[in-house]
Amino acid sequence: MLLLEILLLTLFAGLSMPLGALIARVERIRPRWLEHEFRHSVIAFGGGALLSAVALVLVPDGIEHLSTQAVLYWFLLGGLTFMLIDVLLNLFKTSASQLIAMLSDFIPESIALGATFALGGSNGLLLALLIGLQNLPEGFNAFRELRHSSHYSANRIIITFALMALLGPIAGVIxxxxxxxxxxxxxxxxxxxxxxxxxxxxxxxxPQAKLTRHWGPPMGAVFGFASGIVGHMLTT
Incomplete structure (x- = not known):
């Protein structure tokens, strides 16, 4: 029963990626300035959700089982590895940087979610909620990036995102x-x-979220983090 719960939670969290892509496909807001601000606010919301995952689940749970030296080692290694990925993506001028960043978050978090349930932790449901919250704007941004910088059709991108959602249950089971x-x-x-x-x-x-003389995007980050706080209070 617990395994089924893990499969469903990781699947639904992963399906936020194609859902975000669907929203990006149909999103048309007028006037133009409001459409521009909405897109930046979506990016900022994703940033707030990601920060809440770091602050409320990943770091608090991670430091419980490791020494100070090990905590610093793995935390800094994660940052350095993502920096190296960023450098390589820029070097090869790929059109899938947002997609790779999305999967780089999704897969290790899904592994952690499955293990959290197995260890009897109380943050598994919260982590699933936060993964879903961050995958939605990441799917939105990755769709727009691929649509504007590649020859892939909208339907093909959305179907690909839906198939990638299956990586969540696989990682969760692992x-x-x-x-x-x-x-x-x-x-x-x-x-x-x-x-x-x-x-x-x-x-x-x-950097992508900032707009000159617009104040909605920073509030998007606040709402994203607030969503994590609510989830934390409801699931613990």
Missing amino acids: GYVWLSAYPSVVAAIMLFAAGGILYSVFQDIA
Whole structure:
């Protein structure tokens, strides 16, 4: 029964990616300035949700099973690894940087979710909620990036995102079945993901969210983090 719950939670969290892509496909807001502000607010909302995952789940749970030195090692390694991925994406001029960043968050978080349930932790449901919240704007942004910089059709991108959602249940089962006996490994994965997410927020998301003489996008980040706080209070 618990395994079925993990499968469903990770699947629904992953399906936020194609849902975000669908919203990006049909989104047409007038006047033009409001459409522009909405898109930046969506980006900022995703940044707020990512920060809440780091602050409320990944770091608090990760530091419980590791020494201070190990915590610093895995956290900084996550940031450095995401930086290296960013450098390589820029070097090869790929059109899928947002897509790769989205999967880089989604897969380790899904592994951590499965292992959290196996270890009897209370944050599994909250982590699933936060994954879904962050995947929605990430799917939105990744769709727009691929649509504008590649030859892929809208339907093909959305179907691809839907298929990628299946990686969530696979990662969740791996965490539940194989990693639950190794809480220190799960903690390392959480901290690695937290470091990478923090790098992504300040490297990619925060700069994209800013608009001159517009104040909606920063509030999008506040709402994103607030959603994480509500989820934390409702599930703990």
